[in-house]
Amino acid sequence: MRPRPLFAPAATAVRPWRVTRVRATAEHVLPLDELDELVACQNAADLADRPGEVPSARAELLAQLAPPFRGSRFVHLAHDRSGRLLGYARLGIYSAFHRELAHATLTVHPAARRHGVGSTLLAELAGAALANGRRRLVLDGPRNAATDAFARSGGLAVSSCDLRSRLKLDEPGLAERLAAAIPPQRSPGLLALRWAGACPAYLLESLTQTLDCLHADPGDPGVTPFTAAEVRHREHAAHRVGLREYTACLLDADSGRIAALSTAHTADGVRGEQNETVVVPDYRGQGLAIRVKAYLVRELLRAEPGLRVLETYNAVGNTRILAVNRALGFVPVDTHAAWTMPL
Structure with a gap:
């Protein structure tokens, strides 16, 4: 053996x-x-x-x-x-x-x-x-x-955190909150516009510049500016997979420039996701964020009457937009993190 x-x-x-x-x-x-x-x-x-x-x-x-x-x-x-x-x-x-x-x-x-x-x-x-x-x-x-x-x-280590919030679109009082956020009289010089799907060609340049407020960072060489080609690519990709996209904006009638915008999409007509809400720096401090976001929700309900909830993600440190969410009736759901690993 x-x-x-x-x-x-x-x-x-x-x-x-x-x-x-x-x-x-x-x-x-x-x-x-x-x-x-x-x-x-x-x-x-x-x-x-x-x-x-x-x-x-x-x-x-x-x-x-x-x-x-x-x-x-x-x-x-x-x-x-x-x-x-x-x-x-x-x-x-x-x-x-x-x-x-x-x-x-x-x-x-x-x-x-x-x-x-x-x-x-x-x-x-x-x-x-x-x-x-x-x-x-x-x-x-x-x-x-x-x-x-x-x-x-x-x-991996946590590099940032977002708060996910949810708005129930069939709850009592929503219509009143939306109305309170949208002035009954037109703001001087600001025109409310909305569209479904791709951005109209005449607004593409202004839309690109507005979105670039989120992405461009002159102090970071690793960040590149947003482009019209990127906007069109994103729209094409969303359309191909079946997303229905909606955008609301406030347009400066004198300059033709978008002052504020908010976007959302839905895949099934039941749950929607609110994406960017952007106010161009020159127009901040005028309460445009809550106004354009309320305008988006109102138009979204008209276009998608079966929608039941709308969710959004915002940085936990972005106290201004979180206050806007609370005023409209969004309720915190949970926290999402970005964990980073050096390679």
């Missing part, structure tokens, strides 16, 4: 899952059956992490997977040996704005957690970001004890 070795020979553990990567475009993301698997995985994760969350619709997830800006979007999928989806992650490598950053999200099915699926997907994201010339990976998601622990174990 041969003696047993003092130490067993090293063996490489075989992972019980495989990770594949696909490149998503505005024209093609995933086949519908695979997309529905992602919807089921996301809804299961939301049910575990955020009880009471409105289930995601296929169109909503489709919009999140398609690249909203020029550049690339990669989707990493983790399947077990039988082909069941255990988790997925998406990675954005964009040619505009912060060119040193890669933007990502990561979701693991509750039944597959604490087995290394999330860590494997995170390693895939970091490797892909580095291979595409990025120096930092930014991972976005709801913030709680579990996500904070996962981020720390992966070498």
Whole structure:
């Protein structure tokens, strides 16, 4: 009988899952059956992490997977040996704005957690970001004890936090709050306009300049200005995946310049998301933020009568817009974080 070795020979553990990567475009993301698997995985994760969350619709997830800006979007999928989806992650490598950053999200099915699926997907994201010339990976998601622990174990640190707020569009008193925020008399020199879908050509330059107030930073060489081509690309991508977009603005009648704007979209006609609210620096201090946001909500209700809730995300330190939200009836829901990892 041969003696047993003092130490067993090293063996490489075989992972019980495989990770594949696909490149998503505005024209093609995933086949519908695979997309529905992602919807089921996301809804299961939301049910575990955020009880009471409105289930995601296929169109909503489709919009999140398609690249909203020029550049690339990669989707990493983790399947077990039988082909069941255990988790997925998406990675954005964009040619505009912060060119040193890669933007990502990561979701693991509750039944597959604490087995290394999330860590494997995170390693895939970091490797892909580095291979595409990025120096930092930014991972976005709801913030709680579990996500904070996962981020720390992966070498990520919180870089910013957003408060998610929700407005119930069928609650009593909303019409009165909207009316109070919109002056009964027209403001001298400011014209209220709205449109659905793509921006009218005659307003494209002004819209681009207004949006650039959010993105341009003269002191940061890594931030590039917003462009008309980027606006059109974003509109095209939203239309291709089935988002219905709405914009309200206040136009300076003398200069033809947009003074303030607010945008929103919906994928299923039940839940909407309010995106940017921007007031150009020259027009700040006049109460235009609440006015244009109220105008957007009112017009949104006319265009989408079945809409039940409107959600928005704002930096926790942006006290002015949070006060605007409270005045309109938005209620805080939870906090989302951006965790950053140097590569």
